[in-house]
Every structure is written in structure tokens, then in C-alpha cells.
Amino acid sequence: MSVLIIIPARFASSRYPGKPLAELRGASGQSRSLIERSWQAAQAVKGVDRVVIATDDTRIQTASEAFGAEVVMTSPDCTNGTERCAQAHEVLGGGYDVIVNLQGDAPLTPHWFIEDLVSGLNDAPGAEIATPVLRCDGMTLNGLLNDRKAGRVGGTTAVFAQNRQAMYFSKEVIPFTSQPYGAQEGTPVFHHVGVYAYRPEALAAYPSWPVGPLEKLEGLEQLRFMENGRSVLCVEVASKGRQFWELNNPEDVPKIEKMMLDMGLD
Template sequence: MSVLIAIPARYASTRYPGKPLVPLTGATGKPMTLIERSWRAAMSVSGVDRVVVATDDDRIRAAAEGFGAEVVMTSESCANGTERCAEAHDRLGGGYEIVVNLQGDAPLTPHWFIEDLVNGLRAAPEAGVATPVLRCDGEALNGLLNDRRNGRVGGTTAVFATDHSALYFSKEVIPFTAETYAVSDPTPVFHHVGVYAYRPDALAAYPSWPVGPLEQLEGLEQLRFMENGRKVLCVEVEAKGRQFWELNNPQDVTKIESMMSAMGLE
């Protein structure tokens, strides 16, 4: 089953303009842009036939081609990463059986998250799209809660049914829990990992659907599938000792750099 990874990247981010070109310094002290780190994460995934950066910005194109990435130029009208992946897949001529959207703000995504995601979608023919979820420990949950207390939109959380079909995604911390957890304690909260795997028919249909009220309120693209009656499969993944965080705000740069240094990542 052929697999394409597309990394959507735009310069004009509302919360963090120029985010793909922000340098991040890891354990070696060598700065590397966010988009290059995301591309390297994609290139480490096994069983993938092709990796492309999908962008509408010449600055990102030049940077990506400079470190050896294949680039697909897409239109400025793409409202989110899913629309950009749909256009990129179409411009490449289609034909891939699974398209993975590895968003360009997730440089800490380990290869097994994506491998498990693709395998999960393959095993669920009734699902048109799948996305990983990671159970928060006490430290991760406290990080999410701290962002909200300080007025920042940080990570997204997910709740799902017993068959792992998504019930809802939110930038609020759900479900509510009044308990206090130690740093390493497992919690009932699942961090949504910003990666998607689509079947081509679901991906092609997505841009034709209007933005619904839930997607508009939350600013979460995956809710458009749910608002149009498409099943979104949540695939639980394991951290295996790796820390995970996405670069959503300028304050996340220091946090991610500290995580990379602690894990010995370049």
C-alpha cells in the first residue's frame, strides 16, 4: 500500500508568523529550522514511498530545497493543512493509497507514531481518516493546564469511544478531572498528536465541505470530517520514553529545545 507524507507549511501563521523557518537548537548546539526538523522526522519513517513539503511561500520553498526536500507549491487559498495536503496529492497526480499529513510544527514526532498510525488506518477500512493520541502523564497534563491558565492555546486533547472513533477534539483540556497527578502518573487525558492519515476519497472530499461551527470555534481542521459524518479513528501511541510537544507559540521554542537536549536529539 503506497504511502505519501506531505508536510504542509505556511509562513503567514496567525499565532506565530514565520514559524516554519524558526531555528531550534538541540543537544549538539547546532540550530536547524523547524521545517527541516519536521522533514527529517518524516524521512525517518519506514514504509513510506515519498515525502514532500507542501507550501505556498517561496521562502519556505527555498529553505526546503536547500536541505534536499522535494517541494510541491500549493495555492494561498488553502485554509489549513488538510486542504494543502489534498491539493498537493492532486498536483502529484494522486494514486497514493494513504496520505499522511505531518504538520510542520511537530519536530518531536517519533517515527513509530506515524508507522502505528498508518497500520491503524489499514486495519480499519470503515475509517477515512486516522490520527494519533498519546495518554498524558502528570507532567504533560500540567503543561496543558498551565497554557490555558495563562491564556495560551497549547496542545489539543481528544476523547473517543470504546472502538476508538473520535467523539471530540478540543483546545480546552478534556475530559475534566479534579485529581492531582504526580509527574509520571498516567491520566485520563489524551494529547492529540497533530498528524493525520487519510484515505484518498476522504481527503479529496474535504475541501468541498463548508467550514462548520465546531471547526470555526475550535480552529481544529479534523472537526470538519466529524461534522460531515466521517469517522475519525484515534490510534493510541506510546511515548516509549520520548517527550512530545508541538510548537504552537513562541514560548514553546525553549520548551522544545530543552526536550531535545534532554533526549540527546541533534
């Protein structure tokens, strides 16, 4: 089974323009860009044949090539990371059995998240797309709730059926729970990890599907699969003591840097 990781990155983010080039300090104080740290996370994944960064911006291209990444230039008309991955896979000539979309704002993604995701898709031959979910502990749930109270999107949550097929994804915190939880206590809320594994046929078809009202409302690209009658497989992953957060807003930079310091990540 051949596996390609694509890291889609665009400069013109509405919430955080220039986000891929934002600097993050590691535990030793060394500073590296968000895109470089996301690329390093991809390099740590076992069983991967190729890692590329897909962008439409020459500033990201120049910065990425400077630290040794392979870059594929894509159209500025791509509306989200999945469309950019589809175009990049086509530019590369296709031929991969599984294409992984590791979004460029998730530098804390542990290698086993992606390894377990690929294995989960491989073990479900009927599935066309899979994505990881991580059960929130009390500290993470409170972080999500506090962000929403402050009017920020701190992360996406997922609900899924017993067969692990996704029922919905939202930038709101779902399902509702009023019970207080301890910092390390498991909760009924699952944090959606912004990684996807696609089979090539589904990825190639995605840009031709219409954008539905739920994708427009939530701004979540995976909802296009669901609104067009395709199932999304949720693969539960384990934190193994690692903290996880995505860089969605400028306020997330110190939060992620503190997590890196706490975990001794450079």
C-alpha cells in the same frame, strides 16, 4: 500499500508568523529550522514511498530545497493543512493508498507514531481518516493546564469511544479532572498528536465540505470530518520514554529545545 507523507507549511501563521523557519538548537548546539526538523522526522518513518513539503511561500520553498526536500507549491487560499494536503496530492497526480499529513510544527514526532498510525488505518478498512492520541502523564497534563491559564493554546486534547471513534477534539483540556497526578502517572486526558492519515477519496472530498461551527470555534481542521458525518479513528500510540510537544507559540521554542537536550536529539 503506497504511502505519501505531506508536510504542509505556511508562513503567515496568526500566532507565530514565519514559524516554519524558526530555528531550533539540538543537543549538540546545532541549529536547524522547524521545517527541516519536521522533514527529518518524516524521513525516519519506515515504509514511506515519498515525502514532500507543501507550501505557498517561496521563502519556505527556498529554505526547504536547500536542505534537499521535495517541495510542492500550493495555493495561498488553502485554509488549513488538510486542504493543502488535498491540493498537493492532486498536483502530484494522486495514486497513493494512504496520505499522511505531518504538520510542520511537530519535529519531535517519533517515527513509530506515524508507523502505528498507518498500520491502524490499514487494519480498519472502514475508516477514512485516522489520527494518533497519546495518554498524558501528569507533567504533560500540567503543562497543558498551565498554558490555558496563561491564555495560550499548548495543545489539543481528544476524547473517543470504546471503538476508538473520536467523540470530540478541543483546545481546552478535556475531559475535566480535578485529581492531582504525579509527573509520570497516567491520566484520563489524551494529547492529540497533530498527524493525520487519510484515504485518498476522503482527502479529495474534504475541501468541498462546508466549514461547520465547531471547526470555526476550535480552529481544528479534523472537526470538519466529524461535522460532515465522517468518523475519525483515534490510534493510541506509546511514548516509549520520548517527550512530545508541538511548536504552537514562540514560548514553545525553549521548551522543545530543552526536550531535545534531555533526550540527546540533535
